[in-house]
Amino acid sequence: MVELLIRDANVVMEDGIFRGDVAVEDGKIIAIGKLDDTMKYEKVVDAGGFFLLPGGVDPHFHVRYPSHPERGTFESETKAAAAGGVTTIIEHPISLPPQYSKEILMARVQAAEEQCIVDIAFLGAAGGEKIEYIREVGEAGIVGYKTFLHAAPEGRDKEFVGLTMKDNYELYKSFQEFKQSGLPVSAHAEDNDLISGLIKESRAKGNTSGIDHAKTRPSITEVLAVERLIRFGKENKVPLYLVHISTPEAARVAKAARDAGQEIYIETCPHYLYLNEQALIEHNAYAKCNPPLRSAEEVAQLWEFIIDGTIDTIGSDHSPFTVEEKERKKEDIFVAPSGFPGVEFRFPLMMSAVKEGRITLLRMVELLSTNPSKIFGMYPKKGAIRIGSDADFALVDLDTPYVINHKDCLTHAKDIGMIYDGKQVYGKVLKTFVRGEMVYDMGEIKVEPGFGQWVKREKTE
Ligand SMILES: [Zn+2]
Incomplete structure (x- = not known):
């Protein structure tokens, strides 16, 4: 039988x-x-x-557990994944502490194995403060690394330990370690110096409403960071996975480097395709994410890169927080945490693009399942309907x-x-x-x- x-x-x-x-x-x-x-x-x-369809492989998913259970647990958030048609999540480390060592990783794996409804893969945290662990965690069963080119957000330092590269020295040293491991490096590309300067200026002028979040992180902040990552990736022949690319210019720059022979993958998220910065006016902190929602014109251009095959994957960047956290110091948009839950909308939004004739069903499956699985070394086990x-x-x-x-x-x-x-x-x-x-x-x-x-x-x- x-x-x-x-x-x-x-x-x-x-x-x-x-x-x-x-x-x-x-x-x-x-x-x-x-x-x-x-x-x-x-x-x-x-x-x-x-x-x-092949079950979704969500390449960008946050669960904070065992820290911050009030934001959800492996159980609650993988129930959401199941409801969203997602059968494997790739967990990105922002936790207490992030999984920069084998010991921390194994503690999180244990918690996940007790709670998860769907399958789960982990990225390892990589950052300037914990360079000495990069190789160790790389051999402990992760599918890739995650790093940030910006400092920890205000008041969240502990969640970002060993996860950020604050300067070129740290990038230089870390990329030498990445080169040894051969694993793809997922990087959050925003230029910290420029953003902190613009936020300081905006606050001094009393401009702290929802839309000021977008204004203080203009397109160039993403492009500058992408260019820097490409340079380090090229120098060390490290596969780069650019998470949540939100601007057409960054996609263009990454594509040019890829066309020139570099191994580069580009991810975007449904919110950069279905929402624009106007949502920050309507929903304030609830529409706050990093990078921010962009102009309607940039959104339209980003769609072109979905259609022409430049963008490889769509991640949800599922980021659970509480109402209390989003409402904290309401008059100052720079205080609320960035991110919102998205895993239950990823399939329906992209299926709607199929229904409207913007992309084919096969292209959608590539973006949501097959490509994330291939890039993070889980194919053909995950991400495709085929024998075996x-x-x-x-x-x-x-x-x-x-x-x-x-x-x-x-x-x-x-x-x-x-x-x-x-x-x-x-x-x-x-x-x-x-x-x-x-x-x-x-x-x-x-x-x-x-x-x-x-x-x-x-x-x-
Ligand atoms: Zn994220």
Whole structure:
């Protein structure tokens, strides 16, 4: 008896869409085709002709646990991931402390294995204060590094220990370590000196409302940092993964370096494609993220890089906070923490782009699942529907519109997630499967915490 048959789906494979069935044994895909009568199955799920996509691999996801449980836990945030069709998250270290050493990493892995609903991979923290650990954590099972080119935000120093590069000396030394490891380096690209100067100036003038967050981080702050990273990457032949690129100019600069032969990957997020800086006027701190939301014109240009293939991945940058944190010192936008929850909107927003004819379904799957898995060394185990891969799926309704309401979300931070409210989208996630097990079904979580597993980088030799 074979474990599971998902019958009559529009199966989205790497080279096309096939209407038929998928058979699963031991958590892996064993057959794809017209399989209904060929074998006996323990369990049959009728997909009713809906689209069966590879489960999402979210390359940019924050859980702070075991620190800050009030912002959510591995359990609450991976429930949100399951609801968002995401079957593997890549966790970015901003925690207490960030996982810059093997010991800290293993403590977080243990907490994750007790709580996760979906599978999880970790990035290791890399920064100037903890250069001596870069190689150690690199050999401990991470899928890449994460670093910031800016100082810790006000009042959050402890969450950023070993995660920031404050000057070129630290970058120089760290990149020599990265070179030894060969792992991709995810970098948050914003120029700290310029931003701190502009914030100081803005505060002195009393300009501290929502829109001033965008005004003090103009496009050039991202471009300068991207250029610096490219130079260090080139010098050391280190694969660069540029997280949440928000400006067309940064994408252009990165593309030019890639065309010249460098290994560079570009990520953006749905909020840089579906929102612009006007949201900061309407929602203030709730629309505050770094880099900031951009002008409508830049948003339109960024779409071109989604369409033409320049951008490799879409991450949610899911960042849970509390209402209290977002409301703190309301009159000063520079005080509230940056980021908002996004994992439950990533599939529907991008499915809407498919529905509207901006991108194909195959391109969407590349952006949301296959490319993140390839870049972080988890392919072909994750991110594709093919024989031998993990049976990770999202069953999605592409045709019935629905309206986003943050109150429907499963994230613990749903109360700060109202920026898309009222928007009509397509692509509701109906069911999510991880390694052949249905973890989410029409609003309900179907497995116990701890079902999710730790995913390491596949050996590439
Ligand atoms: Zn982030």
